[in-house]
Amino acid sequence: MRNPRHNLKSPEQELRIFRVRALLAAVIVFALTGLLMGRLAYLQVVQHEVFTTRSEKNRVRVEPLPPTRGLIYDRNGVLLAENRPTYNLTLVRERVEDLDATLTRLVEILELPEEEAAAFRVRSRQRQRPFQPALLMSDLDEGQIARLAVNRHLLPGVEVEAQLLRYYPDAEVMAHALGYVGRINAEELGRLDPGRYAGTHFIGKSGVERFYEEALHGQAGLRKVETNARGRVLRELGRNDPVPGKDLTLTLDKEMQALAYELLDGRRGSIVAIAPRTGEILAMVSAPGFDSNQFVTGIDVASYRGLQEDLDLPLYNRAIRGHYPPGSTIKPFLALAGLAEGVITPGETIYDPGYFQLPNDSRRYRNWLRWGHGRVDLERSIAVSNNTYYYNLAHELGIDRLHTNMTAFGFGTRVGHDVFGESAALMPSRDWKRERYNQPWYPGETLSVGIGQGYWQVTPLQLATATAVLANRGDWVRPRLARRLGEEEVPVALPDTPEDIRLENEAWWDRVFSGMEKVISGNEGTARRTGVGLEYRMGGKSGTAQVFSLGQDQKYNAEELAERLRDHALFMAFAPLEDPQIAVAVIVENAGGGSTHAAHLARAMTDAWLLEEEEPDVEELREAMEEDDGSVAGN
Structure with missing residues (x-):
């Protein structure tokens, strides 16, 4: 048998084991406490700035x-x-x-x-x-x-x-x-x-x-x-x-802008009015317009698609991007070019049988009056808008001199100072045609340019600017839309203004102005009905721009054409003649003759600016245009 004493507990041994375990536990507790305190010290002392910044970023x-x-x-x-x-x-x-x-x-x-x-x-x-x-x-x-x-x-x-x-x-x-x-x-x-x-x-x-x-x-x-x-x-x-x-x-005048838009009466076109001495744009309208407020917040898809698909192109700024043949509105400028180049004199006349022919060419380039105007001098050529005179003049000048002189008036260039998105349109030349079509320039093309047709394209702003330079007798003032920016005035003389046009004889300006006055006030003037009751002297020039070319023996008949194939109506004018205060260019798409469908609009703009009276009666103007339609021949 085993001795029972060996089964009894040993208090000394148990106490020794307890002390070892307690000491080990204390060491572990103190070690963990030290580690925790060290970490806290590191975070709060060493990393204080880092975490303060992070905290601020979360809060501020x-x-x-x-x-x-x-x-x-x-x-x-x-x-x-x-x-x-x-x-x-x-x-x-x-x-x-x-x-x-x-x-x-x-x-x-x-x-x-x-x-x-x-x-x-x-x-x-x-x-x-x-x-x-x-x-x-x-x-x-x-x-x-x-x-x-x-x-x-x-x-x-x-x-x-x-x-x-x-x-x-x-x-x-x-x-x-x-x-x-x-x-x-x-x-x-x-x-x-x-x-x-x-x-x-x-x-x-x-x-x-x-x-x-x-x-x-x-x-x-x-x-x-x-x-x-x-x-x-x-x-x-x-x-x-x-x-x-x-x-x-x-520089815009809200009343003039609203009048121009009303005058166009929903038709496609543009009216630009400029103060010649300062270059201030008084009105610059393109019709039809659109509600620009829709684009501020974001136009919906259906509305935007409707604007894009509209055949009248309301989003298209015709005033600065529309390209139109200038038609006969450029005849005063060509007359000055002929005088400056010595090709014509003010009193020199030509005989117009109703057409012009190039040497050794059977084709007849016809005048708008098929039986001709007979004897025509410079002033009468402008008043009756004789094509034959300018066929002959363009042929004598040639495309090179014609291009140089017309560019001097701003045609084929961007004329505005602060007009965003303006097009230079096109003043054709030999070099342009060679680069564009790889073809030489033909004499017949010069004749077309001589009456504002062919390749020549202008914007309404260009035509108004050239009219303002003409009214200033060659003094250039670049058109601008800003009059004052904050408290600072926008200067009239701008550093990029083209050179002034100088003629050998200042009296030549008067001869051209006289012809332009006869357009409105003369017995033979193409826009003579526009001058009825005029209270100031005004010079102007009508123009009719073809949308498509007629054949040699074809006759234009608007009633037989689709509306969008009819001629564009143009008119440019300035007044008063002796001290011009306003220059206007009007283009109405597919309206017909400029003397009928554009001249009255220009007259209404000059009346509104120059006369101290109520704004023109638009209904009366429409009636006047209807009466004139077909009663005044000319382009």
Whole structure:
């Protein structure tokens, strides 16, 4: 048997084991406590600045403050472009956990139709600078704002911002001249100064809004705000105020602009009026127009498609981009070229049998009056718009001298100082034709150019500018739309102004002006009915531009042609003759004769500018044009 003493516990042994375990536990506890204290010391002492900065970044946010866009006024202080308060929906993608879910929720809350919802999603994914708000929707209504406020807790990163939105009170009349602002796209975002445009969602897209974008926009500011854990603003900690854009005062006269648009009466065409001495553009209308306010907030797909597919091309700025044969409106300029080059003299006459023939050529280039005007000198050639005189003159000048002299008046060049998107149109030459068609220049083409047909193309602004230079007796003043930028006057004399035109004999101007006056006031003048009751001296020139060429023995008959194949009606004029205050160019597409369908419009513009009376009665003008239609021959 085993000894029972060996089964008893040993207190000494148990105590020794306990002490070892307790010491080991104490060592572990102290080691862990030391490690924890060391980590706390490292975080709170060594890394203090780092975590303080991180904490501030989570609590304090820097937000951009977009500047207020400058206003636009007409020459008399009438507001043409203003800023109206509105509410915009923005989204900061970096603060949104699930973008698709958020967008779906927003579409439901805003009750957007399918087409708008698709555009809404596209805008949310457009290129944007990090942590900058992307504009999802503009001009929210009260119902949308209320529904967004109720669901605000479900939409982290989404904000409703109160901002000023561009508005054009006379959108349709001013659309082409003013242009419009629109949302900044990805391409524009890449080239814009990120500091200057921080928080800005809109930029000038066309017209003076585009040309004077830098001045109108201003400089963005910044503000520091304290936010809660959800990113909502609690209070403002500091700010650097934005610099507002400069106000722009234009040379345009709102009443003249509205009159020009009314005179065109929905027909396709353009009217441009310029003050010759200063180059101030008083009116620059392209018809039909469009509602430019639609483009500010983003035009819907159906409306934009309707504008694009409209055969009348309302988006097309005819005043600066429309290319038209100038027709007989260029005859005064050719007469001056002939005098300057010594090809003709003021009293020299030619006999017009009703046509002109080149040497050794059987083709007859016909006058508009088929039996001819008989003996014609310079003044009568302008008054009756004799084609044969100018066929002969163009042939004597040749295309080289003709091109040089017409370019001096601005044809074939961009004439405006601050007219965005202007076309140079076309003043043809030998070199141009060789480069374009790889063909030589033919004498018959010179004859066509001599009556403003063939390859020659002008814009209404070019024709008005050349008329202003003519009225100034060769003194060039480049046309401009801005009169004052902020408090700074836009100078009349601009550094890129073309050289003045100087003639050997100043009396030659008078002879040409006399012929132009006879167009309106003479017994044979093509626009003599326009001069009835005229209270001042006025010089002008009608023009009829062919849309297609007639054959050798074909006769033009407007009634047999489709409306869009009929001739364009043109007229250029300035007044008063002795001290010109206004120069006007009118082009009405497919209207017929310029002396009938354009001259009355030019007269109405000069009356409105020069006479202290109520604006012209448009209904009376329409009746006068109907009476003249077919009763006054000429082009």
